[in-house]
Amino acid sequence: MLVLSALVFLAVTLGLTGAYLWWAPTRAQQRLQALAPTPEKSAWAETVVKLVGPFAQLSSPTGEEDASPMRLKFLHAGIRHPDATLIYFGIKTLLPFLFAFLTFLLLRMINPAEGLTLVFWLMTSALVACYLPNAILHVLAKNRKRDIFENFPDAADLMLVCVEAGLGLDAALTKVTEEIRMKSEALAQELHWTNLEMRAGSAREKALRNLATRTGVEEIATFATMLTQADRFGTSIGESLRVFSDDLRHKRQVRAEELAAKVPTKMLFPLVVCVFPSIIMVVMGPAAIQVIRSLMPMLSGNA
Structure with missing residues (x-):
């Protein structure tokens, strides 16, 4: 009887242990779940x-x-x-x-x-x-594309500083993700997903191509192509980032000048509809009143 009880106890213990090991996530899975933000269904x-x-x-x-x-x-x-x-x-x-x-x-x-x-x-x-x-x-x-485009030059400058300071490209992306989050949550989120892809074993070229696909920004696609070519042909990543960062800042300046040049055209309609009638009433109103006061007695006298 004692042996039977011991066997039952051992069988139940082993069954519960096996069920726990089968159900509980492994240490690697726990680390991946901690790294990757899991989408919560509200x-x-x-x-x-x-x-x-x-x-x-x-x-x-x-x-x-x-x-x-x-x-x-x-x-x-x-x-x-x-x-x-x-x-x-x-x-x-x-x-x-x-x-x-x-x-x-x-x-x-x-x-x-x-x-x-x-x-x-x-x-x-x-x-x-x-x-x-x-x-x-x-x-x-x-x-979202405009937010990413406007903040990506700053991210490129930060990446250039990190690379010239001696960090590798993966470590530079991680550092830029942490710093750019204070200014652009969308760009930081996309860079974080790229870091997770590379940590999971994906090739850098594929991770950068996925980054360009997710954002839909042309400049990020150029950035991914530039880093891929620099990595493939062995050129200096720091020098490539410097040229790309200068070109990106120039594009942002040109876009700002283009938007500033469109302001007079956009202001034309509210000026004509809202401002000019008020100015005409203020300027011409007293003169019109004086003319009416002068002409009315004359017209009434003639009548």
């Missing part, structure tokens, strides 16, 4: 997925070749949620019906419309709602 995201998920099949693309460009747009906008595509197409399916319903209620309350007029407004609101997610995604991607 409660609202899960709720939205459950609500709009069934409707996403009505407007989502059927092939992978159609889904890949959309996934690339999400990466350009900084959206990495695994259910982003599902939420996007679900909202794109439901939003036209919601806008059409709200337009119908608004027309009934303000100015009851019937016939073709009602159909026209309903179709117009549904069309606007259909393209509204595209416009929002485009604006998010454009703002």
Whole structure:
């Protein structure tokens, strides 16, 4: 009886130990989980997925070749949620019906419309709602690209300083990621993903090419090509970074001058519509009043 109890105890202990070892992550997995930021699914995201998920099949693309460009747009906008595509197409399916319903209620309350007029407004609101997610995604991607482009020259200068100080390229990228985070979270996040790819064993050329693909910024693609060629042909990375940094600062200056040159044209419409009428009223108003006061008695006397 004692031997049977000991065997049962030993079997249960070994079973629990094996289950723990099979379920618990290894030390290497723990380190990778600590390094890589794991995407957290919030409660609202899960709720939205459950609500709009069934409707996403009505407007989502059927092939992978159609889904890949959309996934690339999400990466350009900084959206990495695994259910982003599902939420996007679900909202794109439901939003036209919601806008059409709200337009119908608004027309009934303000100015009851019937016939073709009602159909026209309903179709117009549904069309606007259909393209509204595209416009929002485009604006998010454009703002993120501009943020990365404007802060990347500073990151290139920091990388040049680190390389000339004796650090390797991988260590320089890590240091630049830590420092640039105070100014641009988007650029720091992309550089952090590049560092994780290289730590995981990916080739530097592939990691830099993925960085250019995720950001969608032309200058970063040039940066990746420059570092790849410098590494392949054995040229000085510091000298290449110096030339690239000077060219990047020149491009940023040219872009700032271009935007400054567009300011007078952009100010023309508000000046003509808002400022000039007020100036004309202030300047010509007293004179017009005097003319009217002088002419009115004369006109009334003649009458």
